[in-house]
Amino acid sequence: MINAPPEPVRILLVDDTPTNLVVLSESIQDQGWVILFATDGETAIEQAEYAKPDLILLDVMMPGINGFETCQRLKSSQLTAEIPIIFMTALSDTVDKVKGLNLGAVDYITKPFQQEEVVARVGMQLRLHQMNRQLEEKNQLLNQKIAEQAKTEAELQQLTGELEQRVQTRTAELSEAVENLKQAQVHLVQSEKMSSLGQMVAGIAHEINNPVNFIYGNLRPAQDYFQELIELVDHYQQCYPQPDEALQEHLAEVDLPFLKKDTYKLLESLKLGADRIRQIVLSLRNFSRLDEADIKSVNLHEGIDSTLLILQHKLRGVAGAHPVEVVKNYSEIGEIECFPSQLNQVFMNILANAIDALEEHVKTLDKPEAESFLPVVNISTELSSDQYAIIKISDNGPGIPEHIRTRLFDPFFTTKSVGKGTGLGLSISHQIVVDKHRGEIECVSAPGEGTCFVMKIPRSQAIAATTSSLAQ
Ligand SMILES: Nc1ncnc2c1ncn2[C@@H]1O[C@H](COP(=O)(O)OP(=O)(O)OP(=O)(O)O)[C@@H](O)[C@H]1O
Ligand SMILES: [Mg+2]
Structure with a gap:
C-alpha cells in the first residue's frame, strides 16, 4: 500500500x-x-x-x-x-x-x-493542535475499546447468568430424579420384603394348620377311647379278681396304676401343645394378613403380639446374657382402621431394631456387667383425646447420638455391617405410617438413655382427613 x-x-x-x-x-x-x-x-x-x-x-x-x-x-x-x-x-x-x-x-x-516570534508561535500552536488531535483520536479509540469491552463483559455476564441458571435447573432436575429413584427403590424393596416375608409366613401357617388341626381334632376321641379301654380293664379286674399267673406278672410289669395316671397327663399335655401350635398358626396368619391387603379395622394389639411371636427366637438374646424382657402396657384403644399387614411390618422393623440394639449393647459390656444387665423392651398403647392410637416402643439399649438420629429415616442409612442391615427398615416404616396412614412417627433418644419410637395412627382415615385439613 x-x-x-x-x-x-x-x-x-x-x-x-x-x-x-x-x-x-x-x-x-x-x-x-x-x-x-x-x-x-x-x-x-x-x-x-x-x-x-x-x-x-x-x-x-x-x-x-x-x-x-x-x-x-x-x-x-x-x-x-x-x-x-x-x-x-x-x-x-x-x-x-x-x-x-x-x-x-x-x-x-x-x-x-518579529519573524522568528511569528514562526515560533505559529509552529508551537500547530504542534499543540496536532498533538491535541492525536490525543483526541487516541481518546476516541480508547473510548471505543472501553465500550467494546463493556459490551463483551455484559455479554459474558449474561452468558454466565444463563449458564448458572441452566446448571441450577439441571441440578434440580437431577436431584429430583435421584430422589424419585430412591423412592422407587424403597417401594420395590418394601413390596418385595413384605410379599416374600408375608408369603412365607402365610405358607408355613397354611401348611401347619391342617396337620395340627387333625392332631387337635383327634385328641379328644383318643382321650375318650383311652378312658373306655381303662374302664374295660377295670371291668375285667372286677369280673376276674384272680387272674392266672402269667397275667399277674404282665400286670406287674406294665405298672397299670402308673400307666393310667401318666397316660391321662400325657394326653393332656399333647392337647396343650397342639393348642399352642394352633395359636401360633393363628398369629402367623394374623401377621401376614395377606388376605387383607385393603384398609380395615383391626385390633393393633393382636398385630404387635403376633410380631413378638415371630421375633421370639431373637428375644432369647445372646449367650451369657439375660433374654430380652417384653413389658406390655396396653390400654383400651379399640379397633383402628389401617392396612394391618403394613403396620405389622412397622412393628417388626422397630422391635427388631430394638432387639438388635440391645444385643449389640450386651456385646460391649464386660462379663459381670453383661450378666447383670436386664434388657427390656417396653410397649405401650393409648388413645389420645383427638382419636389417635399412640404406640410407644422403647428399649434400654445404648441410645442414639444426635448425628445418627437426624438420619434414621433416610433410605439406606444403616450403622450395621454389610449383610446385616439394609438401612431400609425405618424409611419404609416412615412411609407406611406417614404417607400411607397419615400418621406420625418420631424417635426420642440420647446416648445412654435408651431409645423410644412413638407412632401416632389415626383411629380412622376420616379423622386423619379432618385433622390434616384443620392443620392446613
Ligand atoms: N432402637 C435403636 N437403638 C439404637 N439404634 C437404632 C435403633 N433403631 C434404629 N437404630 C439405628 O438406625 C439405623 C437405621 O435403622 P433401619 O431399621 O432403617 O436400618 P437397619 O436396621 O440398619 O437395616 P434394615 O434395613 O435391615 O432394617 C440402624 O442401623 C441403627 O443404627
Ligand atoms: Mg432395621
Missing part, C-alpha cells in the same frame, strides 16, 4: 491591511506552509468553512465584523470551532489580548511582527 503524501499545512491570514499580509506571508513562507488570505471577517469565515485551514492568524481591528466577532462566530460553528486562532494585536493592547484569549484564541502575536 502506498502512503499518500502528507497534506501541506495551511494557514489563513486575516487582515484588512495588504501590507501586513505581505509582511506576514514573508515571515512564514519559508516553512513550507500554504498561505490563504482574507481581508475581512465574513470572507475569513467563508474561507475557514470551505478550506478548513490548520490555523488562523486573525487581526482584531477590521472594517465590518471585527476580529473578536469573527472569532466568536468561528468558535460557535461546528465546522470551524476546532481551528486554533492566533490574534494579532498592537503591542500595548493588553485588554484586547485578554479578550481574545477569553473568546477562545490560543495565543496572540504583537505588531510590528
Whole structure:
C-alpha cells in the first residue's frame, strides 16, 4: 500500500491591511506552509468553512465584523470551532489580548511582527493542535475499546447468568430424579420384603394348620377311647379278681396304676401343645394378613403380639446374657382402621431394631456387667383425646447420638455391617405410617438413655382427613 503524501499545512491570514499580509506571508513562507488570505471577517469565515485551514492568524481591528466577532462566530460553528486562532494585536493592547484569549484564541502575536516570534508561535500552536488531535483520536479509540469491552463483559455476564441458571435447573432436575429413584427403590424393596416375608409366613401357617388341626381334632376321641379301654380293664379286674399267673406278672410289669395316671397327663399335655401350635398358626396368619391387603379395622394389639411371636427366637438374646424382657402396657384403644399387614411390618422393623440394639449393647459390656444387665423392651398403647392410637416402643439399649438420629429415616442409612442391615427398615416404616396412614412417627433418644419410637395412627382415615385439613 502506498502512503499518500502528507497534506501541506495551511494557514489563513486575516487582515484588512495588504501590507501586513505581505509582511506576514514573508515571515512564514519559508516553512513550507500554504498561505490563504482574507481581508475581512465574513470572507475569513467563508474561507475557514470551505478550506478548513490548520490555523488562523486573525487581526482584531477590521472594517465590518471585527476580529473578536469573527472569532466568536468561528468558535460557535461546528465546522470551524476546532481551528486554533492566533490574534494579532498592537503591542500595548493588553485588554484586547485578554479578550481574545477569553473568546477562545490560543495565543496572540504583537505588531510590528518579529519573524522568528511569528514562526515560533505559529509552529508551537500547530504542534499543540496536532498533538491535541492525536490525543483526541487516541481518546476516541480508547473510548471505543472501553465500550467494546463493556459490551463483551455484559455479554459474558449474561452468558454466565444463563449458564448458572441452566446448571441450577439441571441440578434440580437431577436431584429430583435421584430422589424419585430412591423412592422407587424403597417401594420395590418394601413390596418385595413384605410379599416374600408375608408369603412365607402365610405358607408355613397354611401348611401347619391342617396337620395340627387333625392332631387337635383327634385328641379328644383318643382321650375318650383311652378312658373306655381303662374302664374295660377295670371291668375285667372286677369280673376276674384272680387272674392266672402269667397275667399277674404282665400286670406287674406294665405298672397299670402308673400307666393310667401318666397316660391321662400325657394326653393332656399333647392337647396343650397342639393348642399352642394352633395359636401360633393363628398369629402367623394374623401377621401376614395377606388376605387383607385393603384398609380395615383391626385390633393393633393382636398385630404387635403376633410380631413378638415371630421375633421370639431373637428375644432369647445372646449367650451369657439375660433374654430380652417384653413389658406390655396396653390400654383400651379399640379397633383402628389401617392396612394391618403394613403396620405389622412397622412393628417388626422397630422391635427388631430394638432387639438388635440391645444385643449389640450386651456385646460391649464386660462379663459381670453383661450378666447383670436386664434388657427390656417396653410397649405401650393409648388413645389420645383427638382419636389417635399412640404406640410407644422403647428399649434400654445404648441410645442414639444426635448425628445418627437426624438420619434414621433416610433410605439406606444403616450403622450395621454389610449383610446385616439394609438401612431400609425405618424409611419404609416412615412411609407406611406417614404417607400411607397419615400418621406420625418420631424417635426420642440420647446416648445412654435408651431409645423410644412413638407412632401416632389415626383411629380412622376420616379423622386423619379432618385433622390434616384443620392443620392446613
Ligand atoms: N432402637 C435403636 N437403638 C439404637 N439404634 C437404632 C435403633 N433403631 C434404629 N437404630 C439405628 O438406625 C439405623 C437405621 O435403622 P433401619 O431399621 O432403617 O436400618 P437397619 O436396621 O440398619 O437395616 P434394615 O434395613 O435391615 O432394617 C440402624 O442401623 C441403627 O443404627
Ligand atoms: Mg432395621
